[in-house]
Amino acid sequence: MSTPVEETVSADDFAQIRAQVREFIREEVVPREREIADSDAIPDDLRSKAATMGLFGYALPQEFGGLGLVITQDVELAFEFGYTALAFRSLFGTNNGIAGQVIAGFGTAEQKKQWLEPMAEGACLASFALTEPEAGSDPSGMRTTATWTGEGWSISGGKRFITNAPLADLFVTFARVKGTEAEGKIAVFLVPAGTKGLTVGPKDRKMGQEGATTxxxxxxxxxxxADALISGEVETGFRAAMTVLARGRVHISALATGLAERALDESVRYSAQNLQGGVPTGDRQLVQAMLAEQQSLVMASKALARDAARHYLDGSDRRIAPSAAKLFCTEAAGRAADLAVQVHGxxxxxxxxxxxxxxxxxxLLRLYEGTSEIQKLIIGRELMRRERASGA
Known part of the structure; x- marks a missing residue:
């Protein structure tokens, strides 16, 4: 069992935080979704408001200026973030998630002091540089190398689909080590933007999530x-990646659930107002059946995301539960979205x-933080590992 994590924000205080986030999302962000999509960017005033509310550091430790929310509370906020354009959450999601958690969970005291406070303030935007053309959900194919020079590290290679890369102030970068006794192991480094030799390619044009920059x-x-190496130890890299990705999968599960709930609400609203032959389409049994399926998917997804978060928090399951939640909730969101289009005709x-x-x-939810296929492999392998262990 992994080490449990203690809550630092009371239930009453968190209820106020969630209410404020919910109001902000629904009253200020939702009405501007078309603006975000058309401009393919998050408006500056929304970014500033998010920073003022502490959203760039809601899951970072309080001692470094964050709100200190734990994963069970993170999930409740993610339900709210998923209700609007996912690009908005993407702006600060990496600071709180896979990039920020690497530093918070595995960084040295100096690394935490240098980076976490500006990240929590929204003054520093971090990117998680793991994915490569030949190393996506499976980092074993990583080609980027970090060679020990005797005084520091020389990093060479390329990363793909890196969120916030054109905006980033810091790249949490994974590379395969060369030139030390730890030859071939994956390590993680903190590389500031603007470092000589680091360049960012053109902004990707994507199917969706306009406003989320990769x-x-x-x-x-x-x-x-040498001080750029997370924790000061090469061996930390792969463990850090697996730990934060598992946590991230719980978060994405809740994000997907919020999106599914929005799809449901849009479907119910439309079918109650849209008339066919003078009768609301929502009065038709076939439409009601689609609404019922969406409702069931939302309820099941919420329960599973919350359950996975509790298991992660108490350390009882940080393997199967995050992957099962990510698999089910993201697939459910895709189905709910498809049904929503069908309801609208x-x-x-x-x-x-x-x-x-x-x-x-x-x-996209079924692709990043590990594809649905990778989640199935993780779940299946872990089930077999547990069975062999119990029979030993």
Missing amino acids: ADVYFDDVQVG GSGYMREVAVERIYRDAR
Whole structure:
């Protein structure tokens, strides 16, 4: 069993935080979804408001300026973030999630002091540079290398689909080590933007999630000091990646659930107002059946995401539960989005209608933080490992 994590924010205080986030999302972000999509960017005033509310550091430790929310509380906020354009959450999601958790959970005291406070303030935007053309959900194919020079490290290689890369101030970078006794192991380094030899490619054009910026990142003999190595130990890298990705999968599960709930609400609203032959389409049994399926998917997803978060928090399951939740909830979100388009009929295929965006946004959820296929492999392998262990 992994080490449990203690809550630092009381239930009453968190209830106020969630209420404020919910109001902000629904009253200020939802009405501007079309603006976000058309401009393919998050408006500056929304970014500033998110920073003022502490959203860039809600899951970072309080001692470094964060709110200190634990994963069970993170999940409740993710339900709210998923209710609007997923690009908004993407702006600060990496700071709180896979990048920030590497530093918070595995960084040295100096690394935490240098980076976490500006990240929590929103003054520093971090990117998680793991994915490569030949190393996506499975990092074993990683080609980026970090060679020990005697005084520091030289990093060379390329990363793909890196969230916030064009905006990032810091790249939490994974590389395969060369030139030390730990030859071939995966380590993680903190590489500031602007370091000589680090370049960011053109902004990617994507199917959906307009406003969420991704791009390739290239490292050409990028020189960093020994203090750039997370924890100061090479062996930490792979363990850090697996730990934060598991936590991230719980978060994505809740995010997907929020999106599914929005798809349901849009479907119910439309079918109550849209008339066919003078009768609301929601009065038709076939439409009601689609609404019922969406409702069931949302309820099941919420229960599973919350259950996985509790298991992660108390350390009882950080393998099967995160992957099972991520698998089910993201697939459910895709199904709920598809049903929402069907409920809307031809209108659901029109760009100005919310469910059209939801349909495209939802598709990425089954790919990042480990594809659905990878989640199945993790679950299956862990089930077999536990069976062999119990029979030994």
